[in-house]
Amino acid sequence: MAKDVRNPEFWNKFLMRPEVEAVMRKKLKYESYAEAAQKTKLDKAERKQRRYDIMNELMQCATNVKHLISPMFRYKITQQYLWKVLCEARQEGMLFCDKLRTPQVYHRLQSIKAEITAGPYGVAGWQAEEEVEEDLMDKFVVEADCIPGGIDGEAPDRKQVLDKREIQGVLDFGQQIKSEGNEAFVNENWEGALTRYCQGDEMLKNFAAEPHLSKENKELKTMHRACLNNK
Secondary structure, eight states: OOOOTTOHHHHHHHHTSHHHHHHHHSOOOOOOHHHHHHHHHHHHHHHHHHHHHHHHHHTTSOHHHHHHHGGGTTBHHHHHHHHHHHHHHHHHTOOHHHHHTSHHHHHHHHHHHHHHTTGGGSOOGGGGOBOOOHHHHHHHHHHHTOOTTOGGGSOTTOOEEEOHHHHHHHHHHHHHHHHHHHHHHHTTOHHHHHHHHHHHHHHHTTEEEOTTOHHHHHHHHHHHHHHHHHO
């Protein structure tokens, strides 16, 4: 005899089946279109705030770090990973720039960059989606592709930001230039001394250390001022 779905007895037996009873015991979560839209809006606002937080931290990093991240910052996969790194850095009491330079994080960023540039064989789906404000990217590109002093000198205060290892190399070379200039001055080699002081000025004015390296920044300014005074 064929099953008659219009027969109440059929439905009574159907509801007594174990798999049906299990489904009926579950609470169905209803979410209206308005609630879903509101949740999407809040998620988008949260991601935007995170981007600005990440950007503020990136502005404190060396130029080479900015140069690595700049081409891929607009992708969601990069933003998600950077936010994870920022949260870990805060929990560990580390500076974000120092956390980015740890081998594991730095290599992962290089891997993400390789995946993004791999075309159809790289990232896909939501990870390949772009979501970023143009004002952030404009600022980031300028900082990452840093031209000290700007093009034709339109930004005289713009410097290439270096990490602790890099700035130490600049300071050592600056000290050497200064010493050679002083030695030439003592030997009354005025032209040689002036040449060395000018070289020191041209080099030192183009660099700065990361903001948290206050000692190195102070030493750099003192050395640069000495070269200027001796010119």
